[in-house]
Amino acid sequence: MLSQQITTLIDKELKKYPADQRQSAVMAALRFVQDEKGWIAPADMTDIADYLGMQQMAVYEVATFYHMYNLKPMGRHTLTVCTNLSCQLCGSGDTLAHIHKRLGIGLGEVTPDGKYGLREGECMGACVDAPLLTINNKKMCGRLTSEKIDQILAELDKQ
């Protein structure tokens, strides 16, 4: 079942679209679920489909199309490291290697305590700050060095 908080948010989102176009809110709805649970389970997609009057498969198409939706549990803090060209040239390989050294996880993996997850990301349109990563798709951290990564992790450890 979708939580009260999620349905409230979806209802708010629905006001942006014509009444007979409820499916327009599907991307937002998926985002709300991921924000709350960290990932989107098939059962959540079914709930969203029912809530918006869509076909389940149509929700699944959207959820699998976009890279930023997590289709499996990803850890409380999911770090998404951009590996596109600019970041790669500026050393995203080193970023990944350092995270692996610190957390022991590679791309698509989660630490055993479920605290950190690591994903590969596509260009985030901020190449000026390359190499960069985002935390839970919300906070962007750029110009990464080993020290800066340690600092980010130390801060996350406190949360």
Added chain:
Amino acid sequence: MINIEIDGKQIQTENGSTVIEAAHQAGIEIPHFCYHKKLSIAANCRMCLVQVEKAPKPLPACATPVTEGMKVFTHSEQAVKAQKGVMEFLLINHPLDCPICDQGGECMLQDISVGYGGGHSRYHEEKRVVLAKDLGPLVSAEEMSRCINCTRCVRFGQEIAGQMELGQAFRSEHAEIMSFVSGSVNSELSGNMIDLCPVGALTSKPFRYKARSWELSRRRSVSAHDSLGSNLAVQTKNNRVLRVLPIENEDINECWLSDKDRFAYEGLNTADRLTKPMIKQDGKWQEVEWQVALEYAANGLRHIANGAGAEQVGALATANSTLEELYLLQKLMRGIGSDNVDFRLRQSDFSSDGKQQGAPWLGMSVSDIGRADRLLIVGSFLRKDHPLLAARIRRAAKSGAQVNIVHSADDDLLMNVAHKAIVAPDALVETLTQVSKALAAEKQGQSTGGDAGAIARSLAGGERVAVLLGNFAQQHPQAAQLQALAQQISALSNGKFGFLVEAANSVGGHLVQATPGAKGLNAAAMLATPRKAYVLLNVEAELDCADPQQAMAAMQAADMVIAMSAYKHHATEYADVLLPVAPFSETSGTFVSAEGRVQSFKGAVKPLGEVRPAWKVLRVLGNLLKVDGFDQDTSEAVRDEAMKGVDVPARLNNAIGGVEARAASAASGLQRVADVPIYATDAVVRRSAPLQATADAAIPQAWMHGDELKKLGVQSGAVVKVSQGQGSVQLFAAADDKLPKGVVRVAAGHAATASLGAMFGTISVERA
């Protein structure tokens, strides 16, 4: 109309059409994969790129609307270069496993690559692999790497079948066609995805590796499984039906086929086929020669007709027997002096006999249904009873028609339903009466509340109104009253009314008078007052009759039962003679569809073993019994005799008079709501293994409103004892809060419920 030029040819075409439509009209072929005339435009395969004058780049012909004076070149250097480029891309990831692919020989990709593909590939990298999917017993998706992602199957689900069971998940190179959480495809129209798939990604599971397409011979036939009269191409090899495909007929089945019509053939050559005549002697069945069996049968009939009287002989046939068979059966019965002949086995109210002016039929053409703007559908399990008519109505609903439902169950029709009144079976007449009254009031400018008022308002606002009575309404104990009310409602809304006729030849049976006259007994009366002898044509008494208990009691009490059947079924328990007769694939014959279309067909294969077409068996029986007029040489001669002087359009008439609607006295206890599940309607589909493996063929459950379950103190999923008369069965209870209260939905026509009683009436449920 606007003028365009394609490849130098002047073409007049309708404004708003696309280049590919205009080209096809003019007989110019443009290669394409994702475009299909019945589906929405996706323009994602890019195969149909053509050059258009003044356009800087090639344009997709399927998505380019025509404009006045447009000049299109489908084979110019630019167009061909673009098409070849697209072809090369499509083949990059295609496995090119044509030698082991079922689609080989009838593959669009194969055909078009002959025209536009290169002789060898410039691509040397790894090809992508897409894992196989399990989509259920009908559609095989074992080789999804062959998929070119045209999304025809996805659009078919969304637009025609009404449910999106397949979708394209993931993106770009990872995109693949799949179902949600690996579910099976359960649509009753799913087989059409096999036809639509332009490559070998979705293929027929039952047909898999059975034959190559060029080895098959093709015979035209007509569906024997519902009243639409779908046109079939029956494909055979070595005298065996291996596949059934649709033949396009825009007025009937368009280019579609229901799964029932498509996969029923798997039930034709089962182990329980009756291939030799048999007689029972001293309680033991013996295979005998035809002559012996026929003489035994004729002697038995003569003995009873002469001794106890001809009225002690009754004949029952299924409504999917051919016109020729039904004609000769009634002729035989009348020849020996009995008027007891009927094919309306699941009907329970015969009070319209004599009051109905002609043969009950659809009341309009099939294409009229698609054009209606207001529909009232009374008592129909529409999607399962009439899958392709439901698809037509779905399309009408999409383009703005309002569909109204009066029924005793509320299954998802996968379309927009404007208004519905879901009531217990004994309240149907009352509900329709209310609709009729509300409609009359509406005409006076007075509005009525409630569901009936809403339905009446919807009908009053229509220009082309259709009122349709489904199988449930025809089998209802107050069927004549429902018919009279439907007539009233359609008259008040200046519309048409008719029956969504139950079986392939129900209309034909009426035309050849395979129904009792004034002194004869109808199907129900023949079983209620048991006869000494019965002639059964294709009938499985416990599955095909309205009241299986009564039917079986009558059979068991009879001195003589002659069963003409394609299968050794339960008749071995009560019959005395079993005569092997041909199913529709092995005999020539004629079906008259719901809309009164008379369609004859030839046998697709030779009869199995010593099986004979039933019309020949009846003819010999007629000769042995020395009845006049049994000397026809061909089934065509029988048909011509049967239809001589029959003006079909004049004979089709639903008008009924002298029937008064009276509300049924309130029943005490639970009432039964019985559907005949889609794959339980006739002997052939009941034996088709792939159809029996689908979700639609699941063992019947006792469906009730949640409150009823609570009253009984059982949980959904618990076993309950369901009883009617002296019979009872154990079924799983299941909750369906969309059912009205006071009813139990228990399917009929299924072995698991065959020991129960009538399809309507009271039924009791208790904890097991």
